[in-house]
Amino acid sequence: MRLLGLSRKDTRFLLIVIFLTMATPILLQPFPEGSGLATFNAGYPDLMQRFAIFGIFAIGFNILFGLTGYLSFGHAAFLGVGSYTVVWMYKLLDYNVVYGLPLAVAVSAVFAVVIGYVSLRRSGIYFSILTLAFAQMSYNLAYSVLTPLTNGETGLQVYGNDPQVLLGATEANSPHFFGWVMNDNFWEPVIGGWKFTFNNGYYFTAIIAIIAFYVSLRIFRSPFGLMLRAIKTNQTRLNYTGINTRPYTLAAFVISGMYAGLAGGLMAAMDPLAGAERMQWTASGEVVLMTILGGAGTLMGPILGAGFIKYFENIFSKINDSVLHGWFGFLPDGLEDFLIGVSHFFVGKSWHLTLGLLFMLVVVFLPGGLVEGGQRIAAMFRKKSGGKDDAAHQPKPAPHVAE
Amino acid sequence: MGILEVKGVGKRFGGLQALSDVNLSVAEHSVHAIIGPNGAGKSTLLNVFVGKLIPDTGSVMFNGQSVLGRKPHEINQMGISRVFQTPEIFGDLTVMENVMISCFAKRDGAFRLHAFRTVAHEADIVEHAEQVLEDVNMLDKRNMHAASMSRGDKRRLEMAMCLSQDPQLLLLDEPTAGMARADTNNTIALLKEINQKRDITMVIIEHDMHVVFSLADRITVLAQGTPLVEDTPERIKGHPKVKEAYLGESA
Incomplete structure (x- = not known):
């Protein structure tokens, strides 16, 4: 079957992604409520929304970093711009996200043209430093200088005396899409011991994420995407082949900036707040980690990476000492205390340590990220079952190509 | 009037006069070789042709249009392609x-x-x-x-x-450098075929005399940044000035 101009293989790929996204509220709730492992359930709206939003952020970042190899350390700036834009639309018009989201994409595109035009005059580490400088400038502007526009350290939010000129009498008093209120759950079935939450906001972001994924899939397969990959491989050859690389890199930068703006806008669509901390360099660094962890230059990698990091951030950080006592309680006291003492370094507030170790392992042993890990496992199975693909005698496939 | 016309090109790097008063005319459909000892300015000259270097003096015209000050991709779009010393792919x-x-x-x-x-x-x-x-x-x-x-x-x-x-003009920078003899001969055959079948003008910079003499219609000998002689391969072979440039004064 072919869909929307995709090859058979890509159509299957897209359908799998659609299925996984739609079934997330079920797939992430594998353990029954009240069981000891219920801590590992991630099927609650807030976290699922974050999966989708950071998935979009990372997919966009991957178009720049994964394809062209230009490592931006300032993409959080666009995230912030997107959020502020959406909250301003709430304040001026009303809570319908239909005004804010397209505008968030447009405004971050304008920012990306300016930042990209200057930063792309340099490559390598200098490009990274320039983008970092721009992002930190934006952060400081938002935090203090532009307080009238951003409400400084308090963060931008909607107040009772805001104009909200389009606000209807019966309209919901929180973000919605033509009455589809983001905070609401449309279905909360309890089946056996399992509780599932089907949230409006999650499905709204999920559908946008699927569209975002489809667009990136098309870009990967397009002549434009081919040129971007050529930029990463050999820019000199490309110049002498008659290609002006500057507009290509700028286009990739702007597209990935628009993705980031959309992600930022969606954050404000789920929770009508925008703060300067969203623009901080740690947020820029996070998307770099996501992309590398999942597999830069692959289609699925950034989504896996985003899911992985957000899962760790939200689940491992919740495991505190009392949860650990619950797990190890059956052990003799001395052993219990010892195990808790050791685990203490890796969970709860120390979850960053686990993430750091994991990141090191992936970078050292799986330079292609989690996607490469998956491919290796798949290859192992194929070999065992005596399939016709003998990896050792096949020409090496081009790495960093979508799979 | 040749397809590539070089007039009075000079380039100085600090105290080194890399090129001085280079005049060259490459006839359409020909294979024109530029040879010379190390440091004669061959690569500098090629970099001027492709827009990587801008000379201090002189002009380089391709099909009647100046290539000076244009970026590599613009020069390619004019119809000049380049093959590098180490293959760039x-x-x-x-x-x-x-x-x-x-x-x-x-x-x-x-x-x-x-x-x-x-x-x-x-x-x-x-x-x-x-x-x-x-x-x-x-x-x-x-x-x-x-x-x-x-x-x-x-x-x-x-x-x-x-x-x-x-392309109308193909620039080759030592296309057989570091190749085994068999590969070199294959490359020569390929280049000959390209020149004859496709009518592409070529400028070759080369050390290997075997390659030069089996391909070139015309040869320019460059020494210390200036063209010494320009002639057919037969005449270049025995030219006293060329021997002098390659082997030193005493030869």
Whole structure:
């Protein structure tokens, strides 16, 4: 079957992604409520929304970093711009996200043209430093200088005396899409011991994420995407082949900036707040980690990476000492205390340590990220079952190509 | 009037006069070799042709248009292709993708935002790239990872990329450097065929006299940044000035 101009293989790929996204509220709730492992359930709206939003952020970042190899350390700036834009639309018009989201994409595109035009005059580490400088400038502007526009350290939010000129009498008093209120759950079935939450906001972001994924899939397969990959491989050859690389890199930068703006806008669509901390360099660094962890230059990698990091951030950080006592309680006291003492370094507030170790392992042993890990496992199975693909005698496939 | 006209070109790097008063005329459809001892300024001259260096004096005209001050991609779009001393290819991409990029550059120009088209559906590009690969006997390697090929094959791929653009002028910087004799002979045969079948003018910079004398219609000998003589291969062979330049005063 072919869909929307995709090859058979890509159509299957897209359908799998659609299925996984739609079934997330079920797939992430594998353990029954009240069981000891219920801590590992991630099927609650807030976290699922974050999966989708950071998935979009990372997919966009991957178009720049994964394809062209230009490592931006300032993409959080666009995230912030997107959020502020959406909250301003709430304040001026009303809570319908239909005004804010397209505008968030447009405004971050304008920012990306300016930042990209200057930063792309340099490559390598200098490009990274320039983008970092721009992002930190934006952060400081938002935090203090532009307080009238951003409400400084308090963060931008909607107040009772805001104009909200389009606000209807019966309209919901929180973000919605033509009455589809983001905070609401449309279905909360309890089946056996399992509780599932089907949230409006999650499905709204999920559908946008699927569209975002489809667009990136098309870009990967397009002549434009081919040129971007050529930029990463050999820019000199490309110049002498008659290609002006500057507009290509700028286009990739702007597209990935628009993705980031959309992600930022969606954050404000789920929770009508925008703060300067969203623009901080740690947020820029996070998307770099996501992309590398999942597999830069692959289609699925950034989504896996985003899911992985957000899962760790939200689940491992919740495991505190009392949860650990619950797990190890059956052990003799001395052993219990010892195990808790050791685990203490890796969970709860120390979850960053686990993430750091994991990141090191992936970078050292799986330079292609989690996607490469998956491919290796798949290859192992194929070999065992005596399939016709003998990896050792096949020409090496081009790495960093979508799979 | 030649296809490439170089007049009075001079270039100084600090205290070194790399080129001085270089005059050169490359006739259309010919193979013009530039030879000379190390440090004679051959590579500097080539870098002037492709827009990497801007000379201090003089002019370089291609088909009556100046190439000076233009960027490498603009010069390519004028119809000048370049083969490097060490093959420059897209190592992470497949052989087919390498050639398709050249085809896209020729068809679509220096920039085109075709983000919603699909490479595999561009029938004219695919067909053209396959044709070119067949011409250089590489069609069986089309799905190979370019970086994993032998040096001879990389050179051939680079040549195929240039050919796919059907350039008017092909600049070759020591196309057989570091090659075994068999590979060198293959390359000579390929270049001869390109020149005769496709009518592409070539400028070759080369150390290997075997290559120069089997290909060139005309040879310019460069020494210390200035052309010493320009003549046919037969006459260059026995020229006393050339011997002097290569072997020193006493020879």
